[in-house]
Amino acid sequence: MITVGIDMGSKTIKVVVLRDGEIIGRGIELAGFESRAAAEKAFDTALQSAGISKADIDGIVATGAGRKNAPHTDRDITEVGGDAKGVVNLYPNARTVIDVGAEEGRAIRCNEEGKVLDFALNEKCAAGAGAFTEAMSRALEVSVEELGQMSLRSENPTPMNAQCAVFAESEVVSLLHNKTPKEDISRAVHDAIASRIVSLARKVGFEPDVVFIGGVAHNAGFVDSLERALECKVTIPENPEYIGAYGAALAAAES
Numbered sequence: 001m002i003t004v005g006i007d008m009g010s011k012t013i014k015v016v017v018l019r020d021g022e023i024i025g026r027g028i029e030l031a032g033f034e035s036r037a038a039a040e041k042a043f044d045t046a047l048q049s050a051g052i053s054k055a056d057i058d059g060i061v062a063t064g065a066g067r068k069n070a071p072h073t074d075r076d077i078t079e080v081g082g083d084a085k086g087v088v089n090l091y092p093n094a095r096t097v098i099d100v101g102a103e104e105g106r107a108i109r110c111n112e113e114g115k116v117l118d119f120a121l122n123e124k125c126a127a128g129a130g131a132f133t134e135a136m137s138r139a140l141e142v143s144v145e146e147l148g149q150m151s152l153r154s155e156n157p158t159p160m161n162a163q164c165a166v167f168a169e170s171e172v173v174s175l176l177h178n179k180t181p182k183e184d185i186s187r188a189v190h191d192a193i194a195s196r197i198v199s200l201a202r203k204v205g206f207e208p209d210v211v212f213i214g215g216v217a218h219n220a221g222f223v224d225s226l227e228r229a230l231e232c233k234v235t236i237p238e239n240p241e242y243i244g245a246y247g248a249a250l251a252a253a254e255s
Contacts, residue, residue, distance in 0.1 A: 001019070001020055001058045001059075001253055002017065002018065002019050002024075002050075002052060002056050002057050002058055003017075003018050003057065003058055003059045003060070003061070003249045003250075003252035003253045004016065004017050004018075004043070004046070004057055004059070004060040004061075004072075004249055004252065005018075005060075005061055005062075005063065005082070005244075005245040005246060005247065005248030005249030005250070005251070005252060006039060006042075006043065006060065006061070006062045006063070006064075006067075006070045006071075006072075006073065006245060006248060007062075007063050007064040007079075007082065007242070007244040007245035007248060008031070008035060008039060008062060008063070008064035008065060008066030008067050008069060008070050009031060009064050009065065009066075009101055009102065009244075010031060010064075010065050010066070010101070010102055010103040010104070011030065011031055011101065011102035011103065011130075011215075012028055012029065012030055012031060012102070012215070012241070013028065013029045013030075013031055013035065013038045013039045013042045013064075014026070014027070014028050014042065014241060014242050014244065014245040015027040015028070015039070015042040015043050015045070015046035015245055016046065016242055016245040016246045016248075016249045017046050017047065017049075017050040017052065017057075017249070018246075018249045018250070018252075018253065019050075021089075021250070021253065023246065024049075024050040024051075024052075025046040025047060025048070025049040025050025025051075025052070026045075026046055026049060026239070026242060027041070027042035027043060027044070027045030027046030027047075027049065028042055028045075028241070028242075029041045029042040029045070031066070035066050035069055036069050036070075036071055039069075039070055039071055040071055043071065043072065054072070058252075058253075059074055059252035059253065059255050060072050060073045060074055060252055061073060061074060061075055061076060061077060061248040061249065061251045061252040061255070062075075062076040062077075062248060063076060063077050063078065063079055063081070063082035063244050063245070063247065063248040064079055064082075064244060065079065065103075065104070074252070074255065075255070076248075077247075077248060077251050079099070079106070079244060080106060080108050080116050080119045081116060081247070081251070082243075082244040082245070082246075082247035082248045082251070083097050083099050083106070083108055083213060083243060083244055083247060084097055084108050084110040084114050084115065084116045084247070085114040085247035085248075085250050085251060086213075086243040086244060086245075086246040086247030086248075086250065087110070087114070087211045087213065087237075087243060087247070088110060088112070088113070088114035089114060089246075089247070089250055090211075090237055090243075090246075091209060091211055091235060091237075092112065093208075093209045094110070094209045094210075094211045094235070095109065095110060095111070095206075095207045095208065095209060095210075096108065096109055096110075096201060096204075096206040096207055096208070096209070096210045096211070097110060097210075097211050097213065098197060098200075098201060098210060098211070098212045098213070098214075098226070098234065099212075099213045099214040099243075099244070100129060100130060100193075100197060100212075100214045100215075100216035100217070100222070101129060101130055101214040101215055101216065101241075102129060102130040102131055102134075102215060103129050103130075103131055104121060104122065104129050105121070105122040105129050105193075105196065105197050105200065105214075106119060106120065106121045106122070106200065107119065107120050107197065107200035107201040107203070107204050107206060108204065109204040109205055109206065109207070114247075117204075118204040118205065119204060120200040120201075120203045120204050121200070122196055122197065122200055129193075129216070130144075130214075130215055130216045130219075132189070132192075132193055133147055133148075133189060133190070133193065133216070133219065133222070136172055136185075136186075136189045139172040139173060139176075140172065140176070140182050140185060140186065142182070144219065145219075147186050147189065147190075147219075147221060148186075148190070148219040148220045148221035148222060149220065149221065150182055150183045150186040150187075150221070151183065151186040151187045151189070151190045151220075151221030151222075151224065151225065152220060152221055152224055153183045154181075154183045154184045154186065154187035155181075155183070155184070156181070156184050157184060157187045157188065157191065158175065158180055158184045158185060158187070158188045159188060159191075160188040160189065160191070160192045172185055172189070175188075186221060187221070187225070190219075190221045190222045190224070190225035191225045191228075191229070193222060193225070194222065194225035194226045194228070194229040195229060197226065197229075198226070198229040198230055201230065206230070208232060209235060210230065210232060210233075210234045210235065211234065211235045211236070211237065212226065212234040212235065212236050212240065213236075213237060213240040213241070213243040213244075214240060214241060214243075215240070215241045217236045217240035217241075218240070218241075223236065
């Protein structure tokens with residue numbers, strides 16, 4: 001059986017192709033202003049990498065914030081449902097999923113079947129998502145990748161008082177004027193986001209094993225801040241940004 005999952009994220013569209021549960025193709029595109037067109041491109045790329053045509057597909061399920069706008073789909077599932085299903089299929093012992101993307105962060109508690117027991121979202125403020133690191137990296141005039149690495153070199157962590165992305169940017173500028181090392185500011189940025197995300201995890205009652213997914217999982221500085229705030233290690237899958245699409249493709253196989 002060949003199935004496809006399409007994750008219509010706010011920043012990127014991810015597509016995963018499965019054959020009998022095994023990943024055989026992927027595609028990713030920036031969502032931009034024409035998310036449906038971007039999804040078509042990611043879909044075509046995934047099918048090409050899998051070496052199949054649309055006629056070979058048995059089912060297609062969409063997930064993500066823009067899932068209602070996804071092309072070719074038979075049905076859709078929520079982001080939390082796709083995350084939980086994808087994670088537990090890869091890590092049967094996982095009971096907590098943390099997903100941090102460009103515009104939203106979420107914590108999910110699930111059971112051994114990948115069913116969602118509870119979840120909490122940080123959807124109304126960029127301070128708990130990847131957009132916050134992008135804004136702060138611009139203020140520090142470094143790339144997001146550099147921001148993460150600088151955080152690991154911090155020797156004198158500086159607390160960040162502002163919990164709003166707009167005010168935090170002003171605070172970063174003030175810290176720079178006070179000659180605060182960029183490494184310490186970077187650590188403060190990542191600690192601030194981690195604090196938001198961990199509050200979500202505690203709200204749903206997180207328990208081991210914790211799996212961290214989403215594009216921000218590539219940020220080593222944030223991973224460090226998150227593990228310190230959680231007081232435990234997290235597991236990060238290969239290609240963590242694709243897990244939602246993977247879960248949607250699994251759901252298509254169940255259909």
